[in-house]
Amino acid sequence: MSDLLNYLVQNDENFRRARLPALYSDFRPQRTLNPDGFAANVAAWKRGLASATLTGHVPSKATTRNHLTLDLDSDSLLRSLETKQFGRPLALGTVLQDALAHGEMMPLQQFLKAKESIYHRSWGSLPWAVVSWGLRQVGIGGPGDNLPKGRFVVLQNLEVVSKAFSEATADRSSPFERTFSKAHFQRTFAEGILENRKLSESDFEVMVKFLSRDKNVLVTDGNTIKIRSSSQAEDVSITEEDSAIASLKELMEDLTRQTEVLNRRIDELNIAAQDAVRRKNKIAAMAALKSKKLAETNLSRRHTTLSQLEDVAAKIEQAADNVQLVKVMQSSTVALRSLNAQVGGADKVDTVLDNLREQMGEVDEVGNIIAETGPAATVDESEVDDEFEAMLAEERKKEEEAERIKREAQQEKEAEETRRKLAELEKLAPVPVPGQEGEKETRPITPVTATTDELGEMHIENDAAATETEKIAQMAE
Incomplete structure (x- = not known):
């Protein structure tokens, strides 16, 4: 598999192996029988060849690879696509003729010599009969769908380079940074536009023509090249100052x-x-x-x-x-003169402000009159005081209720603590009580129980009893 075909198979999904039989077949009859299939095959070949040209995988007689032009001076393109299984692509001539007819490719010399922008009157807007006749007059193409001969500019690649160039020069703001001699321009941007690829002299010639004539990005007189700024007018030209700056740089x-x-x-x-x-x-x-x-x-x-x-x-x-x-x-x-003229000067502003103050004063006077003559709103102060006292009483009632709930909760907590301590004492062994000589008498501790209300009222006495009980338990031990 050649380098070109291997690149297409590896990088273009339209050239997956399942699609190769259709792409290598003679699909020209599908132009009428299956227009959608025909258009899909033609579009796949166009995109694949444009991409391969941009990356430098298309064979060429030139010592350096061209990335913006396709060299069709020989059968090298067909040989580079030939395989043992499918042979050569039978409809490739049709694909290239279609690209020429729709303005996606242009003969190199015609592109360079054109005075008007190629977008002014699209190459592809002409009828195919007129295009084919014009190509034959300059020795390009021939009868039928034969492979055209010559060097052709790939417009899709020019668009890619134009976008990359604009991004690479977006931060050049001053005239000194945007002005170059032709040689300095080529050395500066030879390797900075396409990643890992160097533009040839032919590529630069095509790119400068495209960016100056068709995109209005550059201005040139053949020796000096200047990058337009967004604020410059359309009729900007190379001046003596630009030539001096270019020579100096x-x-x-x-x-x-x-x-x-x-x-x-x-x-x-x-x-x-x-x-x-x-x-x-x-x-x-x-x-x-x-x-x-x-x-x-x-x-x-x-x-x-x-x-x-x-x-x-x-x-x-x-x-x-x-x-x-x-x-x-x-x-x-x-701009300031125009705005000040619209304002009318300081005297007019003073007059406007005086009138504004006068009108605002009249509004205040009218409001005061309406307030004086309108129905007076009477308020019974005693009703207000009564309502205020009722609100205070309600608030005090809420506070007292909250305090009572808090106090009952505290008492319940203390009673629960007392019951827990008494329960622990019940689990202890009986305490010995002194009796007659030689005799020992034991007396069990009587459990003490109390209701919640009694414990709440007599918590101080319960604490004292609990303390005494603890002392007895210690003596028993």
Whole structure:
């Protein structure tokens, strides 16, 4: 199984093994016999090829894989999909022709040369007869459903890259951060848009054209590229300031790269000099040290120049921020002037407030008159006092009842405690009583019982009796 087919089987549910016989069959008759089945097979191939192209699994003659264009200059695509069990996909030409007819793919040169946005008049809005005739005029396609030849832009992949680019540059707010030379732009975003994939030069050309012409995300004059901000007007163009900023940033990047090279060169020469000293090779050591000194001198000059350029860049960025600040202040001034004109000035506000106070005063006067002339509400103070005293009496009654319940509960608790102690005494052995000489007499303890009311009234005497009984029990022991 080829790398392309293996990728499709592993990553696309439409290419599960149970579906392969249908996808590899000649399903062209289903266009009329089974339109839903035909559309499902065509959509599966379109999505699968677009995904495989974006991830770099489609074969190409180019040394670097293209992620936004599909190369159909030879039968390499069919060979990469060929299997011993199913052979080659018989209706793949139909799938690609359908993608061209519906504007999901476009010939590369036609895409790059188009002056208007591809969304202004969709490629897929033309009748298929007109599209096929136009493709044949430029040498693409042929009679029937043959596999088209050439390089084609996959618009689905362009949409993916456009979204990823917008997310990657969302935090670039200042003009200095959003302006690049063409080479600097490519080096900056070559590996930062698609995860673990590097865009080729052809991909960058297609992406810049799409983002500038069709998405209005970029502005370019061929040498300088600027990322639009959300507040910029549609007719924004590259200015001399933008070109200067782009050249300055590219020069700073070159100097930074040179300093990195010189740092590595100095480290290598230092190691070479130490090695020559260990080998007692004075000539080699002196030559290495001399080269090291020259490299250090060049490094110092590069750092000085780079520091100056960074200072200039900071000033440019500050000036750009000042421009934006002044624009905001101007617009704020216009807004305040308009609002103050609507208010009418301080004199009008004073007049309005005076009128408001006057009207509020009239409302108060009317209210006072109505209160004086209206029926007087008489209240019998004695009835109020009686009702208050009744409420107090009711409250005292509730408190006394609560206190009585609390006292009875306490008495019941004390009586229960007394009964428990008497029960414990009944379980003790009889207490010996002194009698005649040589005789011993025992007298059992008579149980003491009492009612709850008696215990509640005589709890003090019960406590004394209990204490005496405890002393007797101790003597018996």
